Amino acid sequence: MMEVTKRRYVIPGDVITTGPLRPEQNVYQDGDRIISTSVGISEIYDNAVRVIPLSGMYIPKNNDLVIGKVIGHSSLSWEFEINSCFVGFLPAQDVFGRDYSPTKDELKARLDKGDLVVARIANFDRSRDPLLTIQDRDLGKIESGELIEIAPSKVPRLIGKRGSMIQTIELATKAMITIGQNGWVVVSCDDPVGLLKAIQAVKMVDAQAHTPNLTERVKSMLGVELGENNDTINE
Amino acid sequence: MNENGIRCDGRKIDQLRNISLKVGVLKNADGSAYIEFGKNKILAGIFGPRDVHPKHMADSDKGILRCRYHMSPFSVTERKNPAPSRREIEISKVIKEALQPAVILKDFPRTVVDVFIEVLQADGGSRCAALDAASIALADAGIPMRDMVSACAAGKVADQIVLDVNDEEDKEGQADMPVAYMPNLGKVTLMQLDGILTPSEYKKCLETAIGGCKQVYEIQRKALMEKYFENGSQ
Numbered sequence: 004m005m006e007v008t009k010r011r012y013v014i015p016g017d018v019i020t021t022g023p024l025r026p027e028q029n030v031y032q033d034g035d036r037i038i039s040t041s042v043g044i045s046e047i048y049d050n051a052v053r054v055i056p057l058s059g060m061y062i063p064k065n066n067d068l069v070i071g072k073v074i075g076h077s078s079l080s081w082e083f084e085i086n087s088c089f090v091g092f093l094p095a096q097d098v099f100g101r102d103y104s105p106t107k108d109e110l111k112a113r114l115d116k117g118d119l120v121v122a123r124i125a126n127f128d129r130s131r132d133p134l135l136t137i138q139d140r141d142l143g144k145i146e147s148g149e150l151i152e153i154a155p156s157k158v159p160r161l162i163g164k165r166g167s168m169i170q171t172i173e174l175a176t177k178a179m180i181t182i183g184q185n186g187w188v189v190v191s192c193d194d195p196v197g198l199l200k201a202i203q204a205v206k207m208v209d210a211q212a213h214t215p216n217l218t219e220r221v222k223s224m225l226g227v228e229l230g231e232n233n234d235t236i237n238e
Numbered sequence: 239m240n241e242n243g244i245r246c247d248g249r250k251i252d253q254l255r256n257i258s259l260k261v262g263v264l265k266n267a268d269g270s271a272y273i274e275f276g277k278n279k280i281l282a283g284i285f286g287p288r289d290v291h292p293k294h295m296a297d298s299d300k301g302i303l304r305c306r307y308h309m310s311p312f313s314v315t316e317r318k319n320p321a322p323s324r325r326e327i328e329i330s331k332v333i334k335e336a337l338q339p340a341v342i343l344k345d346f347p348r349t350v351v352d353v354f355i356e357v358l359q360a361d362g363g364s365r366c367a368a369l370d371a372a373s374i375a376l377a378d379a380g381i382p383m384r385d386m387v388s389a390c391a392a393g394k395v396a397d398q399i400v401l402d403v404n405d406e407e408d409k410e411g412q413a414d415m416p417v418a419y420m421p422n423l424g425k426v427t428l429m430q431l432d433g434i435l436t437p438s439e440y441k442k443c444l445e446t447a448i449g450g451c452k453q454v455y456e457i458q459r460k461a462l463m464e465k466y467f468e469n470g471s472q
Contacts, residue, residue, distance in 0.1 A: 012467045014459060015377050016385030016422040040342060040382040042466050057466050059380020062345060088287035088349045129347045
């Protein structure tokens, strides 16, 4: 476990520290000062400084798991809304295979407008829009479930340390929760009460992501006995 | 206008008007803020980063910033034509240029950040108040910024340098100098001057305005902390 020291609430322009440290996410270096560029919580660890942002849009990263919604297609690819400033592209060959032919295959038959898909970002750099793929285990069209939008910056909190938060919610409600790094979450559950509880829990994490002892509060909201399961769930 | 250093609205010469700021007031905007700066009432909304339309404006290397400052027809005593006037177009431009040094848009190529500013009630110094609101709305939208932008005016009224000129003083006074300032970096991003000042008055006026910006910054900071950290206790 990396040693985390000095957590602070910062806004853009706040000097986090001065000294020979490595600037990482959401900070920049001005002379020997390291300055925050967003509203968030600053962290100094392993000679590096970063700010965990509390607002902002999703910026695609290679290998991120995202949930996308089909907004249209050309003869060669689908376009996806991925809750970002960029549009995701899924080439038809990814779905139909190498021998895809625009005259023979109908894209609409596989994925239509409004369909939700779990996809991985195969390639993204600043010169082009993100390229998606569904060629992997657990990727592809989502058949059922409830879509919830949360802030992309709060996704790590929803997952929790080694998946502790999400496991807590899944165990307590018997729901299946798919989390996209872009802040879109799909919850599916056979039991309607469990579904509502899971949705409520996800929304609670979104609203109170930066407050301490959140896991405990989520647990008590879900009716899980405090202390019980603690050793198995919380690391 | 003033006797023993008390101004027409009861303020001292180095006193700001009452400022109240609220972050995140518009649900549909990515970031927003509402400011009451004395009698000024201004709403700022940020949309983006998002696709650029028209497409030819897009920059393949970085995001662009667009700004629209608009005064509602009911914001002044006599109805204002809602079409953008020469003055509004100019203020849109200077606000954009005052925010540009603060925002970092290199991570958002081919996109635009739109800043919409709506003046609901105007009372002099609305460009400074608009900038204050726009700056925290940008932070609320999560746009990376080098520093906040705080703005405040100073001027010369009845041969005295005063802070934060209001509408009446602006019309009767001898000079008006709106200044926008990045408080942590110590850099000025906007400086305009309407009127005539001697070199020493100019220096004093600029210092006064920057002092005002620093006071405004504390209010901006408090507003952001309140929204994100529930009163910034730590």
